[in-house]
Amino acid sequence: MEKKLTIIIPVFNEAKILNYSVTEIEKRLEKLPVKYELLFVDDGSKDDTYKVLDGISQTNKRVSFISFSRNFGKESAVFAGLENADGDACVIMDCDLQHPPEFIYQMVDLWLTGEVDVIDAVKATRGKESIFYKISSLTFNVMMNKLTSLNLKDSSDFKLLDKKVITEILKCKEKTRFFRGLSEWVGFRHKKIEFNVAERTVGTSKWSLTKLIKYSIDNIVTFSSIPLKLISFFGFFVIFLSIALIGQTVYMKLVGHAVEGFTTVIISIAFFSGTILLSLGVIGEYMSKIYEEIKGRPIYILKKSKNNENTSKSN
Numbered sequence: 001m002e003k004k005l006t007i008i009i010p011v012f013n014e015a016k017i018l019n020y021s022v023t024e025i026e027k028r029l030e031k032l033p034v035k036y037e038l039l040f041v042d043d044g045s046k047d048d049t050y051k052v053l054d055g056i057s058q059t060n061k062r063v064s065f066i067s068f069s070r071n072f073g074k075e076s077a078v079f080a081g082l083e084n085a086d087g088d089a090c091v092i093m094d095c096d097l098q099h100p101p102e103f104i105y106q107m108v109d110l111w112l113t114g115e116v117d118v119i120d121a122v123k124a125t126r127g128k129e130s131i132f133y134k135i136s137s138l139t140f141n142v143m144m145n146k147l148t149s150l151n152l153k154d155s156s157d158f159k160l161l162d163k164k165v166i167t168e169i170l171k172c173k174e175k176t177r178f179f180r181g182l183s184e185w186v187g188f189r190h191k192k193i194e195f196n197v198a199e200r201t202v203g204t205s206k207w208s209l210t211k212l213i214k215y216s217i218d219n220i221v222t223f224s225s226i227p228l229k230l231i232s233f234f235g236f237f238v239i240f241l242s243i244a245l246i247g248q249t250v251y252m253k254l255v256g257h258a259v260e261g262f263t264t265v266i267i268s269i270a271f272f273s274g275t276i277l278l279s280l281g282v283i284g285e286y287m288s289k290i291y292e293e294i295k296g297r298p299i300y301i302l303k304k305s306k307n308n309e310n311t312s313k314s315n
Contacts, residue, residue, distance in 0.1 A: 006090045010040075014045070041081045043073065103195050106193060108160070120191070155180050
């Protein structure tokens with residue numbers, strides 16, 4: 001039986017490039033050795049993305065799409081794609097073609113050997129990213145590597161996953177989901193291959209400073225409890241330091257050299273007050289994630305779906 005591949009493409013306000021992207025993907029994959037479909041996930045776009053996808057799917061039976069009722073974020077879009085895909089394997093890629101479609105040939109060839117379950121495309125070069133974005137990405141990767149057991153250096157969402165891996169990932173029901181982390185956490189046989197990030201020929205990046213910071217905090221909190229443990233360790237350190245300072249103060253008093261210094265007291269109060277507030281903020285992040293889990297709301301809501309092979313599923 002011929003294998004089938006589902007290519008999942010999350011989109012947000014990409015109406016201007018959709019026709020170009022579909023044409024380029026089909027042109028570059030015309031000799032792919034397996035049957036494939038394109039499943040677009042419209043993450044509540046404000047432009048005409050939905051209308052363009054609907055129009056394309058009317059004439060191109062290879063194209064299916066699902067559309068959210070509002071913007072739920074890329075992670076939700078990826079998982080919606082995985083839940084609605086019916087291929088024997090899935091590839092996740094960006095619509096702007098910075099993930100080169102022709103690279104899928106190498107992924108599929110490795111998958112068809114039956115020796116690999118997940119093919120991770122890692123960035124050999126990062127393309128024309130801003131200095132800030134490169135620094136932010138490096139900082140995030142270093143922190144994730146230090147705070148978790150996951151190796152996410154230069155990783156991306158550009159991956160091929162076998163159906164059995166997808167089945168296990170979808171068993172993870174937390175509300176704040178980190179696709180890169182979960183695809184590593186579930187295990188199985190991984191193979192990392194390098195690719196060069198292509199230049200964006202059309203459109204602009206949808207990642208803002210605020211989104212990058214929120215994305216980093218959410219994923220660190222989701223995948224690691226070490227920040228909470230660091231607070232405890234710091235608390236023990238402060239207690240030890242306080243005992244030492246009390247001992248020094250008593251000793252100086254007994255020998256007739258009472259410690260003076262209003263400035264020192266104020267600085268100490270300011271420092272420890274700031275530390276306490278920061279610690280409360282970290283604890284608050286974890287509590288907010290627990291609150292989201294307790295509410296039990298879905299991670300996305302479908303407004304419309306169209307599957308040209310009538311295999312669409314619901315969340």
